[in-house]
Amino acid sequence: MAEKIEEKFHCCISHEFFRAASKNPNKVAVIHAYGGARIFRELREKMDESGFYHDQSDDFIAGRRVSSYPPVYEGDECFTFSEILDAVDDLSSRLRHILDGGDDPNLIRPKDYVHQEDTKDGKTWELSGKVNLIENPARIQNVNSSTKIFGICMVPSVEYIITVFSVLRCGEAFLPLDPSWPKDRLLSIISSSKVALIISSGSSHYTCNHHHLNLSNWLVDQNYCSVLNISMKANLKGKFGQCNLGWPCECRTMKTFCYLIYTSGSTGKPKGVCGTEQGLLNRFLWMQELFPLLGGEVLLFKTSVSFIDHIQEFLSAILTSTPLVLPPFEEFKANPYYIVDFLKAYCISRLTAVPSLMRSILPAMHGPSVIQVQRSLKLLILSGEVLSISLWDMLQKLFPDTNILNLYGSTEVSGDCTYFDCKKLPTILETEELNSVPIGVPIPNCDVALVQELNASREGEIYVSGHCMSMGYLLNSTFMTSDHVELPQNSILIGPSIKNPGTQLYFKTGDIARQLPTGDLVFLGRRDRIVKINGQRVALEEIENTLRDHPDVVDAAVIHHKFQGEIGYLVAYLVSNRTDEFFKLLISSVRSWLTRKLPPVMIPQHYLCIDSLPISSTGKIDYAILEGSEFLGQEILNDTDDSESVRCLKQTIKQAFCEALMVEKVMDNDDFFMMGGNSITAAQVAHTLGIDMRLLYVFPSPSKLQYVIVERERLYKDDMSISHDWEENSKAQKHSFLQSFDSSISGPSISKSPERPLQVLSGHNDSSVSSKYLKVDSLNSSILSEKRCSWISNLDVSTACSFSRCNMVMPEGEYEVKDQCQASWSVEIPRNGKGYLHELWRVHLESCVDASPLVVIHGGHMYLFIGSHSHIFVCVDAMSGSVQWKVKLEGRVECSAVIVGDFTQIAVGCYKGKIYFLDFMTGNFSWIFQTGGEVKSQPVVDKRRNLIWCGSHDHNIYALDYKNHCCIFKISCGGSVFGSPSIDMVRDMLYVASTSGRLTAISVKALPFSTMWLKELGTPVFGSLSVSCRSGNGAQTSHDMLLG
Template identity: 50%
Template sequence: MSGCSSGDVCSQEQRRRCCISHVFFNSATLNSDEIAAIHVAPSRGRSGDGGDGVFWSKNPRKFIRSGQVHRTADSSSSGSSSCCGPPVYEGDECFTFGDVLKAVDSLASLLRSILDADDPYLILSQSSFSVKSNYSKQRTSSRSKSAVSFIPSVKQLAESDNVYKPKILGLYMPPSVEYIVSVLSVLRCGEAFLPLDPLWPKDRILSVVSSANVDLIVTFEPSFYDVEKSGWLVEFGSCPVLSLSMKEIMEGCSSPLQLYWPCEKEQKRLFCYVLYTSGSTGEPKGVCGTEQGLLNRFMWMQELYPMHEGEILLFKTSISFIDHLQEFLGAMLGACTLVIPPFNELRKDPFSIVNFLQAYSINRLIAVPSLMRVILPTLKIQSNIGIGCSLKFLVLSGEDFPLSLWDELSSLLPRTSILNLYGSTEVSGDCTYFDCKMLPTILDTEALTSVPIGVPISNCDVLLVGENDTSKTGEIYVGGLCVSIGYIEASPTPLDYIKMCKNYSCNCCEDDCGSQVYYRTGDFARRLPGGDLVFLGRKDRTIKVHGQRVALEEIENIIRAHPDVIDAAVISHEDSGELSFLTAFLVLRHNNLSGNLVRSSVRSWLSSKVPLAMIPNRFVLIESLPMSSSGKVDYAFLASSTFFTLHVQDDIDGAKHSDNLEMIKKVYYYLLKGHFVHFVCLNIFIILLAPIYSNT
């Protein structure tokens, strides 16, 4: 039910770590009147640029506690002399932990009633409207045909009596308080959530919903964010849609929540979320992540680098990227304040992140190295020096962290602790860490080009599996609490997971030899004498672009479906070993087609089907793809300097002025338009674009 009495078997200390719902309940109850989240008002509601590059008034009003459900700061609010709360500006909307807890209880209760029986709030899609009377039976029978694909040992566990497969609820909304409430509500009622990024093309969203056999899609009416309404999901989707407003949820629950805690159920939930990543098979893969993996990652951070009440964090990561989970869970479970920038502003203007860091005195930031490289020139501006005083932790993950970038960041932010984390969606986001304060000592004896990815976090095991037992280099295998249970698809058991001994050279077949499930990452690393790992690269054709995992095979498959293309191959290459670029080689169905028209058509085709990170930077037209002796596409030859000299240069010269010059002109015009009228920034921007322009 809603809690345990003093006579219950589980003690308060045991409950503290038993599930995310309990940890949040304890955090929210103890800090009921503190600010949990601030929805930043759109820029049109702020005062103008004060000349220092920040688009807020210089004297922010502090939050004043009140008995309201939540409050919006306005010009009539009297300022507070208290310095204990985070800065709040005109138009910002604040939610206390008590507000969020109440909303979670309300929505969890509503979801439970909907999933257990028909409910008047439910909006059925057109394709399922006619079978409303036998909806429950139909969904149950269809789910049995879509089993989760596991390695044998985990599959046996899934079929045992002490676990259950949860229902999957799609969450169609951007980073917001509504999204946070939705995630916590789904976890509270014992089911699993599936983030549906509004930035995804509609075809991809519908494909993911169908593949995961989603039971219900939850969406909120846009309030502080500008996103397309969910009506199209009702029209084209294959499952029911629940559309709500935050006001309805806040007013919907007045009595105590009558639900068992997920950790108190006799059967344990097999997974608590599904997150889709780009698949090496050419199709997106739905990773089934566990609650113990998420909670273990949070507890590890709290033990080594604890978040304290009153710290301010920024929620700016797309919900399609695994790192967004720790971004908001850290704040909600650690009793910190989460600042949520306007959805579209941050997407359209990544430089604006610097404004949010300074205006709200952000203490912790999670980012990919490429983002920090982009905003680095802006951080160097004298007016932004205050960020170095407020930013306590900078956590970088998602891609290789070049040593040159660390050198600049450490000089610019000497008071900031910088962590480099490594992981993937299959291992709950992170499985190793490196504290950069140790880097100078390592550099005394090691010649490195990138920051090490470090050692395993708590309750995780990392092996390097090489060709021989004495090798210090090998593929990264990850085991422990962080490992997901598999992919939610009906395909055969994936080769990504394997059961083996920690001493992988052991040939023992006994069950009691300490064997466990490991995830084969496809990444290679070498171990330094001190035990830290250094990332070397990938073994397959799955890469990271701006922190997002991209499978080149998936891009190829989508391009091949274009009516003017008969075949395609996509390769990645790096500029100065730091920035990844994608090149697509196209074999056209008809040779008399205009090259510029085809490029534009294929680019538009991709933009409607895949995220921006998966669209190649350039498209090269060739008569045929080079083949190896085995009859496969010779990707090594495609990427060779010989092939580029013979086939690519002329094509690039012809396309430069039509594609890339136009892109540079648009971005330059956007900067001049009013967001960054600073000639130093503009000159740096031109210098940064020069190698991109010359290579495309």
């Protein structure tokens, strides 16, 4: 490429790359972030140590930085644009040399390889990699029908980027092959596409211990094709010589396609989508015009190569001379929470993610660590899944200065064909009631039409054409374009058309949408049975066909069940020729069968055996019945296993597996990943057990993981053993005691509800799917029936209120409770009655707990808030024991928390003198107020004035405005404030006592607040104050103060 080239305007990706790399030869192009990852591990270890706080983390990270722009840390590996340009020159020449029949020292050929020369089709070997075209002749003119396909089996790495540019430089097509795919699926795709060569990498960036496949051996041994092993360190240093290849855009015949990506097909077989260079360039140039990259930003390459979005992740950086950070892929994949570390430390400017990933990492987006991310992150691109209004609302509050784009598309349309700028959403929501964020309008050079349904106003199926459209599908080396049709008459064009609609073909997406008055489209659903899971398209028919191939499965049906419109999971219904007693063995066998043939995202979480599948009047499977809650309820299995009699570490691990995989039961030697586990569910298990996630990859079964935890950490050994004899003796009393407990509940706030069946799936299911958040440290988070937990089932949770120390009750929306006794309930047990305490769930707080919990009922749910000496503060679902969010404060928590008057924030103090205001739903820090001493006093809510009153060991009491986040008043109390103050709402007085023995009365009727009187009690006061009300009338009501 050293020769002078003629400047061409966006003619091909190869020219774009050459121009960008030549202008900035010495600039860092790619950073393998090994050093950053190691620093994060060390930092997490230090964060667990006593005396190391969040505000020290910035100094710790900065001390390891060796470059400010782009951010580079000790141990990182950097590659400049000139190095990548030289490597592309070298590999391009080698690939062309191999295609012409030449040899290479790093090429491994099959044993029976025979090179055939001068055949009719040109020079080739036993798998030619040539594609046959069956297309509309009017659409294919002057194209190259013998495009060679190169399989690239690598994780995101500098070698992967170099290989893609090298294949494009040769004028051929690349096929991304995800090394984590099952072997059967890899071989099937390689065979179907007839790849000419597979390129693999020995890069240390790939460190997976679970899915690592030795391609050089087993692919070649099975005579599939030749394999070329490359490495930036070993053999991509320009040794081959100068590149003398012609430019792809200057060829007389236009190449048919430049990449092949396999997706799940509605026919039941994976289909290869043949994408074009025109589509990739159009998508790149549009984004560069809308949100230009000027070279001063830093981007992140973290998406799997099986997902089309990964192409734009590295193209947008390399073609604009922008540094690109690559986390160690397997470590990042194992724990998605690490993305927050990389966003912060490397000052990432632009992030592309699926909504489910953003939702999963929200618990880690809190505290001081998110401030740097808020500064640097300029653009958040969400695609691949429906973006809910609730998630958008959380994200825009978390990143108020970040532009959020919602993109829509598929692999068939180069990834994206419409876009919506979320800045417009607040205006739209003023007049429209939406559940999801609109998918917007077409990007330039893309035609989008809405083919209307009968009697449907501006609602119909989305058709797409233009530069973004792929060439078609590849199946057994043959093109198919059955989804490319002419535009019907009853269609609405969304935006201006780039051509006459009657002269071009359109791709039928199968997606149904509605057009808003603003012109934006809103996604409504699918016409077929294709769903999106973690951003990846899944055809349910493909899973069903794979299940039917199992020797013990007669028939099968798979549905995608959504819970509360947010959480989706796969349920498989099996008709088997085996008897019921072999059900569990069958499920284990079926799971193993699927994991060998399908990617993890396509493995169902639930399996149900039924006698026959319901049939509709047309003779087809009636999926509506399978998806109905009544049918699911009928299929509940009453499985009373030993979960209540065995309380040990292994059972805890099994329960964590069940929660993450959403299955009913896990055996001692079941492999977590063979059962369908992936990186997100593995992160959940690690979070639940409080272990390093890498242990799960090395020891993936409950028995192995139990052994290593006991031997290496001895975690939970004493806390989780309960006598088996005691459990057996108490079982006989359990049922009668709970019945008497249920009948004894009384009070106006308790509403008796009729018996109702559990709304859970049968067979292998975990009801923990009801939570929108990860289940952390919960020993038993299954849904509790009325008989197991009658106090919960009979408690009226329709009214929002909170319960705290001393049975204090605060309802939402009122200034005070006129009679606190009305809001409480009691249980009367006869003096000679016997019972026992039954553990419903347990959450590990890592250290001792001094404070009382705060219980909040809101939105039909009950939450418990509690902190400990480990600095941890958590929000727990009080019904299931699942942790909704967890934060780590800068000091140990020794006081109870309160919820503010509008139920939006939780206020709690810590030993470092800080009072935290945490978002009620997410745990994000809304405000932090610093006092001059330890905070051991529970704050008190003054709803009338929107204040929180809280004392400190600096001898002051503070009035904090929780809406405007400011301190409006403080006064010295003469000593440390241990107990909570008390407010007399009738007289507008606040009383506070201190360890000096002083009692202070403050008038809070109007600002400025003032001291009304002082009283020296002569003895320290450590307890909280209480103002009691006795019945009276009007102003004659008397008030007594109780001191402790």
